[in-house]
Amino acid sequence: MSQIKKLLAVLLVLGLAAGAGFAWWAQHPMGAGEETIDFSVAPGSGVGAAAQQIAAAGVPLQPLLFQILARISGSSARIKAGTYEFKPGSSPARLLEMLVKGEFAQGQVTIIEGWTFRQMRAAINAAKGLKHDTANLSDQELLAQVSDGFKHPEGLFFPDTYIFPKGSSDLVVYKQAHQMLTARLNEAWQKRPGDLPYKSPYEALIMASIVEKETGQKSERPMIASVFVNRLKIGMMLQTDPTVIYGMGDKYQGKIRKKDLETDTPYNTYTRGGLPPTPIALPGMQSLTAALGPAKSNALYFVARGDGTSQFSSxxxxxxxxxxxxIR
Known part of the structure; x- marks a missing residue:
């Protein structure tokens, strides 16, 4: 009996040592590298398959021990599929917590006020972490995936920084940006005064895009909008260079000439009255607010002073x- 007791004592000591060792492993940082490792867990993966996928991506994980950790903690059936980031110094227990909570790796893309839709597409196509599902779609095909009722995508997306789970379709960003623009535009439309010459929120959006391109001085946007609103009210030509430039497309090489002002296009507000047919850029919130809440003035003209501000005249x-x- 004494031999059996000794054996049991040894097994108990070994068990305690193994348990302590396992607990140490679970809480101990993995790896000594300095780079973040992206990895993905495929949909439908059990804990064993997930552990193999994580290790195959380069994470210094022992799959068998990780499976044991997940099972004894009751987490083996709660792992969420998706793309994650393993940061140096993370422990197996912290890694398991990430998988259970679905702390997906995130990317971001910034859309700048005043950009054209072409520039927005280029930024999204270059964004890392997105699945570029729209890369081969035409502008119209892309727009059809995002919204109904519009024929031209220009101006229909709100400029902002958008955060997304890595591995998401780029359509997620387009849809979020369009929904944000629609919400902001409708909110500003509901608060507008009753004497504005717009027939629809879309016309206000066109005006906001012109205001966005006409000045970099945010404080002057309500006055810029006032000039163009006053012109619309009396049937005066808008005569704004940014619309002409937009209508020139690739022909614009950084300089606008008298010939360009006289060449008729749907966007030439020197040859055609009223608003152009679509926005000419992505307007930000301040331009939307200015277009739907312009300053009260009699101004019909403005000219750059040369210091970034404008001189307004009636x-x-x-x-x-x-x-x-x-100027002269």
Whole structure:
């Protein structure tokens, strides 16, 4: 009996040592590298398959021990499929916690105010972490995936920074940006004064895009909007260069000439009255607010002073004097 007791004692000591060793392993940081490792767990994967996928991606994990950890903690059936980041210094227990909580790796893409839709597409196509499902779609095909009722995508997406789970379709970003634009535009439309010359929120969006491209001075946007609103009210040509430039497309090489102002396109507001047919850029919130809440003024003209600000005038004679002073 004494031999049996000794054997049991040894087994008990070994068991305690193994348990302590396993507990140490579970809480001990894995690996000594400094780089973050991206890995994915495929949908439908059990804990064994997940452990193999994680190890195959380069994470210094012991799959068998990880399976045991997941099972004894009751987490083996709660692992969520997706893309994750393994950060140096993470322990097996922390890794398991990430998988159970679904702490997916995230990426982000920033869309800049004043960009065209072409520039937005280029930024999204270059964004890492996205599945580029729309890369081979035309603008119209892409728009059909995002929204009904529009024929042209320009201006229909809100400029902002969008965060997404890595591995997401790029359509997620497009849809989120369009929904954000729609919500912001409708909110501003509901608060508009009753004397604006717009027939629809879309016309206000067109105006906001013009305001966005006409000035980099955020404080001047309500006055810029006031000038164009005042012109619309009296049937005066908008005569704004950014619309002409947009209508020129690839022909624009950084300089606008008299010939360009006289060449008719649907976007040439020197040859055609009213608003152009679509927005010309992605307007930000301040431009939307200015277009739907312009300053109260009689101004019909403005000219750059050369210091980033503008001189506003309500008559052509005053405007000509301002041009003489600041331009000629």
């Amino acid at each position: 008559s052509l004679s005053d405007h000509n004097r301002a041009v003489d002073k600041y």
